[in-house]
Amino acid sequence: MTGAAIVADLQERFGGAIVDTHDQHGDHTVVVTREAVVELLRHCRDTPALAFDMLTDLTAVDYAKFPGREDGPRFEVVYHLYSLRHNHRLRVKVRVEEDDAVVATAVPLWPIANWLEREVWDMFGVRFEGHPDLRRLLLYEEFVGHPLRKDYPINRRQPLIGPNI
Amino acid sequence: MGVGNFFTSKLDEAIGWARKYSIFQYPFVTACCGMEYMATACSHYDIDRFGAGLPRFSPRQADVLFVVGTISHKMAPVLKRVYDQMTEPKWVVAFGVCTCTGGFYDNYATVQGIDTIIPVDVYIPGCPPRPESVIDGLMKLQDKIAAGAQRY
Numbered sequence: 001m002t003g004a005a006i007v008a009d010l011q012e013r014f015g016g017a018i019v020d021t022h023d024q025h026g027d028h029t030v031v032v033t034r035e036a037v038v039e040l041l042r043h044c045r046d047t048p049a050l051a052f053d054m055l056t057d058l059t060a061v062d063y064a065k066f067p068g069r070e071d072g073p074r075f076e077v078v079y080h081l082y083s084l085r086h087n088h089r090l091r092v093k094v095r096v097e098e099d100d101a102v103v104a105t106a107v108p109l110w111p112i113a114n115w116l117e118r119e120v121w122d123m124f125g126v127r128f129e130g131h132p133d134l135r136r137l138l139l140y141e142e143f144v145g146h147p148l149r150k151d152y153p154i155n156r157r158q159p160l161i162g163p164n165i
Numbered sequence: 166m167g168v169g170n171f172f173t174s175k176l177d178e179a180i181g182w183a184r185k186y187s188i189f190q191y192p193f194v195t196a197c198c199g200m201e202y203m204a205t206a207c208s209h210y211d212i213d214r215f216g217a218g219l220p221r222f223s224p225r226q227a228d229v230l231f232v233v234g235t236i237s238h239k240m241a242p243v244l245k246r247v248y249d250q251m252t253e254p255k256w257v258v259a260f261g262v263c264t265c266t267g268g269f270y271d272n273y274a275t276v277q278g279i280d281t282i283i284p285v286d287v288y289i290p291g292c293p294p295r296p297e298s299v300i301d302g303l304m305k306l307q308d309k310i311a312a313g314a315q316r317y
Binding site: 156157161 | 238239241242271272273274276277281282
């Protein structure tokens with residue numbers, strides 16, 4: 001299927017749950033509500049015509065102080081899907097507010113989401129409901145804050161860790 | 166000055182001379198400075214001329230800790246442990262600007278100079294330092310080893 005056909009199919013099936021769609025150089029994106037995202041991802045993975053069997057990336061964006069998006073939800077969680085069988089791609093986005101930064105986990109769908117979601121938690125502080133082991137991935141447990149948030153001070157010093165330091 | 170004092174000072178000098186030409190280094194290589202370290206260590210620049218040709222990859226057999234490359238907060242406890250495992254007498258060389266001050270990595274992940282963790286004897290700045298600078302630093306370290314009070 002072409003990207004436009006995939007988006008049309010998803011719009012027909014999920015209707016109001018799809019908030020926005022756009023494409024950039026032929027790469028299609030659907031923005032979906034938080035409640036519907038796992039259902040949509042499951043549909044993308046299990047429908048034979050779509051067969052998105054690979055989650056190539058799961059990351060987030062902090063839109064704090066972003067021109068034109070000052071009032072909207074602060075974070076966007078981004079899923080990059082790829083189908084090995086059909087060689088097509090789709091990007092799925094979910095918008096979440098700062099004071100309620102929680103998204104349902106995608107670990108049951110793609111096991112790789114385990115570490116990717118841990119990284120997003122580590123760097124942005126977005127939590128994933130139902131994740132089996134939501135610990136920091138790259139940083140250490142004593143770290144305070146989430147460094148890829150736009151309001152994390154660039155020169156904040158963390159206390160040194162480890163034996164006898 | 167008695168004969169005993171004369172003998173001790175000459176023995177100090179002899180031991181200092183021997184130590185400065187038998188440096189067993191421990192290269193703690195974490196980043197791109199390692200390339201310049203290898204260039205220095207290999208035959209073209211050849212630190213074997215200064216008696217530092219044999220890296221020991223066990224801290225227990227090493228005299229000089231070469232900290233080569235950026236040290237992150239997560240790596241800091243490892244560096245500290247390696248330093249603690251080395252036996253006296255021991256010296257530390259901060260190789261490259263990241264180990265000296267953190268360099269341009271003024272961010273959440275990087276230790277702002279390894280002297281916040283362990284004592285440092287010689288700082289070799291540069292990003293990465295030229296082999297000439299490294300050899301200059303090594304010779305300064307040799308002077309320091311020879312001049313320091315010898316314990317034996």
